[in-house]
Amino acid sequence: TMPFKTALTEALGIAIPVVQGGMQWVGYAELASAVSNAGGLGILTALTQPTPEDLRKEIRRCRTMTTKPFGVNITLLPALVTPNYDAYAQVVIDENIKIVETAGNSPGPIIKKLKSAGIIILHKCTTIRHAISAEKLGVDFLSIDGFECAGHVGEHDIPNFILLRRAAQSIKTPFIASGGFADGQGLAGVLALGACGMNMGTRFMCTVESPIHENVKKAIVNATEDDTTLVLRRWRNTSRLFKNKVAMEAKKIETESPTGKFEEIAHLVSGKRGREVYLNGDVEYGVWSAGPVMGLIKDIPTCEVLVKRIEREAEETIAKIQEMMTPVRSKL
Ligand code: NAD
Known part of the structure; x- marks a missing residue:
């Protein structure tokens, strides 16, 4: 297959513009390292670790499992016990992490702290208004999170077909597409809509290396988009x-x-x-x-098999679209 070259692969030095988004109680070293080893960007979820010191250990454990870059997710949302976000961010800086996925409310102070340490910020948002605010904070990438996503969908319910094009119209910062993606057709689609990569959560939950019980993976395979x-x-x-x-x-x-x-x-x-x-x-x-993308998920592959398949599907899809254009060109 042909190598991808997008703003995301260039900035991170990854082979394929696919990011495994932060997932509470799923984003451990097993999954993050497997995604990074497969050529995408794996992400550890900071708040899944009970303390900042546990996050430090998890980062070090992940380094023993991959030599490729991986990131850390820091999500700022209401929690039953308020975490010490600043201490988690400090560990990320101390441990020399190169990229952080931020998400949630009032991320300004955390982004400022991480940016001043030279960390690449990928900020997730569900509205264009938030994307513009994050752009003003100087984030490097945005993760545009449509209503299709799992977990925190925001309060505006705008699906990605609209949101991604709105992002392309309204922001200069490169963005990836998040919510509703599980295959290479999706990757080809979001590249066409102006994104420089694709985020997947539910799809990566349902892989061999995902450190959750097999029954949950089977439930995802058996579920439909209605579930x-x-x-x-x-x-x-x-x-x-x-x-x-x-x-x-x-x-x-x-x-x-x-x-x-x-x-x-x-x-x-x-x-x-x-x-x-x-x-x-x-x-x-x-x-x-979990997201309605469950309807598209039919198997439990390794991350390597999944990422390779996505790469092949994306390439085939792009070639197929090119073929649709050829007859028109040959008439000229
Ligand atoms: P938790 O047990 O603290 O809370 C359970 C749920 O209730 C979460 O969705 C939380 O946002 C929500 N919640 C808590 N207090 C609330 C309040 N006063 N008003 C409205 N909603 C409230 O959650 P947890 O699973 O231990 O997760 C800890 C934090 O990580 C939460 O803020 C959660 O939203 C966030 N999170 C992170 C990710 C990620 O990928 N990093 C994914 C999901 C959730």
């Missing part, structure tokens, strides 16, 4: 979850509660409880994030 639901809109922290009993119970309380107190559903949506799903494989035990 997600949105909760937490009432608190402007909308989250797209796998549609199971706990998620539907939380949604019912959210809709029907006269008080609207977050505490009434905290025990249902808690991350600690969701983590048990990944550890024990009972997909109904707690809430967990």
Whole structure:
């Protein structure tokens, strides 16, 4: 296959413009190193580590598993226990990480701190307004996160066909596409829409190296694009979850509660409880994030096989489109 050359592959020195986005309780060294070894960019999730010192250990563990670049995700969103973001960022700087995926609210101070240490920032956002603010903060790349995404979808519900073209019209910073992608046809599509790469979460959850229970991977393979639901809109922290009993119970309380107190559903949506799903494989035990892209996912490949396949599919797709143009050209 032909090597890719985009703003993302050039800046990071990676072979294929595919990023494994931050995923709570999934983004451990096993997955990040496998994605980086396959030629993409693997990402460790900072808050999955209970303390900044644990993140330091995880970064060092990941370095024993790959010599390729990998990044760290720092997500700034409401949490049941507020993390010390600054301390996590300091560890990232001390451990010489070259790229950080930031996401969430008021990222200014963290971005400033990381940028002053020379770190490349890939900032995830679900609206053009946030993309423009992040551009003003000097981020290097944006990750444009459509309504198709898993987890925190934002409050505006704009799918990627609109959002990516809006990004191309409104921002100068190079951007990647996030939310709804699982194959090389998707990669070819987003390159056409103006992106310089593609982010995948759910697709990478469902790989051999993904350090979660096999039952969860099988649930993804068996699920369709109808199997997600949105909760937490009432608190402007909308989250797209796998549609199971706990998620539907939380949604019912959210809709029907006269008080609207977050505490009434905290025990249902808690991350600690969701983590048990990944550890024990009972997909109904707690809430967990997944995207409607589940409908496209039919297997559990290694990251190497997946990334190679995406590369081949993208190339074939681009060639096919070129063929569609040839008859027109030959008439000239
Ligand atoms: P948690 O147990 O702290 O919270 C569970 C869910 O409730 C999360 O979606 C959280 O955003 C939300 N929440 C908590 N307090 C809230 C409040 N007062 N109002 C509205 N919503 C509230 O979550 P966790 O699984 O332990 O994750 C810790 C942090 O990491 C959270 O901020 C979470 O959103 C974030 N996160 C990160 C990633 C990532 O890829 N890095 C993915 C998902 C979530």
